[in-house]
Amino acid sequence: MSHSLLIVDDEEDLREDLAELLSDLGFDCRTADCGEAALEEIRADEPDLVLCDLSMPGMDGVELVERVVEDNPTVAILMMTAYGSLDTALAAFRNGAVDYLLxxxxxxxLLAKIGRALNHRKTNRELRFLRRAVSQAEESTRLVGSSPEMRSVRDLIRRVAAVESPVLITGETGTGKEVVARSIHEAGHADTAPFVAVNCAALPRDLVESELFGYRKGAFSGATSDKPGLLEVARGGTLFLDEIGDLPLDLQPKLLRVLESGELLPIGGTRPIxxxxRLLAATHRDLSELMESGKFRQDLYYRLAVVEIELPPLRAHLSDVPELVDHLMVGIRARLKRQIDVDDSALRRLSEASWPGxxxxxxxxxxxxxxxxxxGPLTSVDFLNLGEAERGTAQNLELKSRVREFELGHIRRVLATTGGNREEAARALGINPSTLYRRLQNAEGED
Structure with a gap:
């Protein structure tokens, strides 16, 4: 596709000759004899590039450039002048022109500078797109909610951001644990500090060690070059270990050594790095249960849980749903390119759901x-299927309740055979005595 050019000059002969030359070279050219006419042309159909004379009666080139840059910032501008000087060049650049021609x-x-100006326009458009993407990403990491529960979480974030202690973030799946981690990182680090997020549950078991700790060339078959681990990449910033409860047991002491010594040894390495x-970890699992069953190390837990932030489930702060909807819809509209609103009936419906996810x-x-x-707008009718999800959740809860009843009955039968000896019963059941005690205590509490 040919590039569109607008040539602005009060000299008719130069304007037409230039348009003819550039049209013959494949450009789509239009012309204007003054600044006001140029603005009309730009409003009607924005060009890729404006070739603008510096000295014109009425609105001169400097004022035209200022107006174009303000209203159409992605348009590239080349200024033309018969009076070349350093002052001219500086004036052109100061007012937003890419370059000038004598x-x-x-x-x-002419052709070389047009090519550079068009490349500049392309780069400028890409940068603007990236800035918008970054802005949307930053917006998506904002912790939303005015309820006492969310105010308490934000207060904890402010308190822990100023120190370098590890933080353990707990809560159900979907409550926003990574959002909290990013908020802590952004409040406590410079913009250039890395934030490295790792989902321990998503990494294949045989790749966890090499991904976290890195390796040296020749450490194993296929290691054709050195590869830094994510613990090294996070240097000077934040390492966020999501689903820390899924970290393989044999790697937990290795991670603990890194936290205590500030050094790591890559696979195949001989010299510590x-x-x-700053370590932030998150889990939706009960780490105390994992410790009791021997699947998570106590020493690592105590190193991680210097400060614990527990995120409430959404059903515990439903008053935040309207604010969350407003926030989430900003990103959804941008992603789907659909300008749709949510009416009050939909907000009421959404604020009544239990949201297990x-x-x-x-x-x-x-x-x-x-x-x-x-x-648009979305109404309560658009969310009728939420009831089906809730019924499914209720059925799941009923099933879990029946499983607990069966399990408790089995425990009590085993206890009866051991004469009430809990240690013997725990051995027979293959569980920790403390786990047996807690399950019985929970059952008594429910009764």
Whole structure:
């Protein structure tokens, strides 16, 4: 596709000759004889590049450039002048032009500078797109909610951001544990500090060690070059270990050594590498149960849980749903390119649901509704299927309750055979005595 050019000059002969030359070279050219006419042309159809004379009656080139840059910042501008000087060049750059050309124009220089200006425009558009993407990403990491529960979480984040102690973030799946981790990182580090997020549950078992600790060339078959581990990449910033409860047991002491010594040893390495980072960990699992069953080390737990932030499930702060909907819809509209609102009936419906999947489930429900909607706004009718999800959740809870009843009955029968000796019963059941005690205590509490 040819590039579109707008040539602005009060000299008719130069303007038409230039348009003819550039049209012959494949450019789509339009012309204007003054600044006001140029603005009309740009409003009607924005060009890729404006070739603008510096000295014109009425609105001169400097004022035109200022107006174009303000209203159409992605348009590239080349200024033309018969009076070349350093002051001219500086004025051109200061006012937003990419470059300037001296009259009489030389074809080789003209084409070279047009090419550079168009490349500059392309780069500028990409940068603007990236800035928007970064801005949206930053917006998506904001912790939303005015309820006492969320205010308490934000207060804890402010308190822990100023220190380098590890933080353990707990809560159900979908409550926003990574959002909290990013908030702590952003509040406590410079913009350039790395934030490295690792989902321990998502890494294949045979790759966990090499991903976290890295390796040296020749350490194993296929290790053709050195590879830094994520613990090294996080140096000077934050390492976020999501689903820390799924970290393999044999790697837990190795991670603990890194935390205590500030050094790591890559696979196949002979010399430790210094690395210091802020560790944030998260889990939806009960680490105390994992410790009792021998699947998580106590020493690592106590190193991680210097400070613990427990995120409430969404059903515990439903008053935040309208605010969350407003926030989530900003990203959904941008992703799906659909400007759809949510009416009051939908907000009431969404504020009454139990949300077992928490904020993540709310976002999925909104995105699905926007995708399927013929037109806006979304109403309560668009969320009728939430009841089915809740019924499914209720059925799951009933099933879990029956499983607990069966398990408790089995425990009591084994206890009867051991004469009430809990240690013998625990051995027979293959569980920890403390686990047996806790399950009996929970059952008594429910009774």
């Amino acid at each position: 009259k009489p124009l030389q074809q080789e220089e 210094p690395t210091r980072f 928490n904020v993540r489930e709310l976002e999925n429900a909104l995105e699905r509704a926007v995708l399927l909607a013929d037109s």
